[in-house]
Amino acid sequence: DQQVKQNSPSLSVQEGRISILNCDYTNSMFDYFLWYKKYPAEGPTFLISISSIKDKNEDGRFTVFLNKSAKHLSLHIVPSQPGDSAVYFCAASVSYDKVIFGPGTSLSVIP
Amino acid sequence: DTAVSQTPKYLVTQMGNDKSIKCEQNLGHDTMYWYKQDSKKFLKIMFSYNNKELIINETVPNRFSPKSPDKAHLNLHINSLELGDSAVYFCASSQDGLAKYNEQFFGPGTRLTVL
Numbered sequence: 001d002q003q004v005k006q007n008s009p010s011l012s013v014q015e016g017r018i019s020i021l022n023c024d025y026t027n028s029m030f031d032y033f034l035w036y037k038k039y040p041a042e043g044p045t046f047l048i049s050i051s052s053i054k055d056k057n058e059d060g061r062f063t064v065f066l067n068k069s070a071k072h073l074s075l076h077i078v079p080s081q082p083g084d085s086a087v088y089f090c091a092a093s094v095s096y097d098k099v100i101f102g103p104g105t106s107l108s109v110i111p
Numbered sequence: 112d113t114a115v116s117q118t119p120k121y122l123v124t125q126m127g128n129d130k131s132i133k134c135e136q137n138l139g140h141d142t143m144y145w146y147k148q149d150s151k152k153f154l155k156i157m158f159s160y161n162n163k164e165l166i167i168n169e170t171v172p173n174r175f176s177p178k179s180p181d182k183a184h185l186n187l188h189i190n191s192l193e194l195g196d197s198a199v200y201f202c203a204s205s206q207d208g209l210a211k212y213n214e215q216f217f218g219p220g221t222r223l224t225v226l
Contacts, residue, residue: 034214036217041219041220042219042220043115043201043203043217043218043219043220044154044201044217045216045217046214046215046216049214087152089154098156098159098167098169099156099215101146101153101154101155102153103151103152103153104152
């Protein structure tokens with residue numbers, strides 16, 4: 001039972017354009033959401049997070065949007081750079097409990 | 112100055128063998144984790160320790176036994192290895208076990224191949 005879904009296994013975007021990575025979840029109890037970025041042969045690294053009491057969080061080129069009614073969140077990267085090419089994992093948790101990861105979306109930013 | 116380190120990076124072994132993967136963090140974190148990334152690329156938590164105490168133990172075969180000699184180390188011992196154990200195993204740590212406030216720092220992963 002996948003509680004966190006990333007339905008696009010891959011995404012290609014031109015350098016300088018916007019990248020939008022989507023994530024859907026099924027558990028309405030999730031109250032904290034995170035995005036991790038992973039390069040090949042490395043572990044995931046934390047990128048940005050959002051609490052369920054917010055609908056937007058921004059950090060430089062990265063913005064996460066949360067739509068609780070739709071159980072959907074998205075990560076926007078503007079402008080996209082070749083160094084952003086990586087696998088992006090959406091993750092969610094209920095406070096004091098484990099983090100559930102999605103299967104990841106592989107982003108390719110084309111120069 | 113590696114934050115979370117794992118050894119070995121690659122491990123190839125025969126079915127039925129016993130093997131260990133070591134993990135160390137120098138971040139002073141209280142909580143450490145083991146994750147398994149299977150062939151479908153899902154990262155699934157296996158265990159979590161907070162100050163050497165087991166706090167999360169997912170439905171993992173009891174052939175897998177974590178050992179935390181101190182809060183900077185969390186080793187994973189696997190008995191009687193099976194083909195299905197082939198995966199990438201990631202160690203991680205966080206300041207405490209509350210995902211609400213603390214992101215997790217991951218090691219580089221150990222690719223285990225069981226032949």
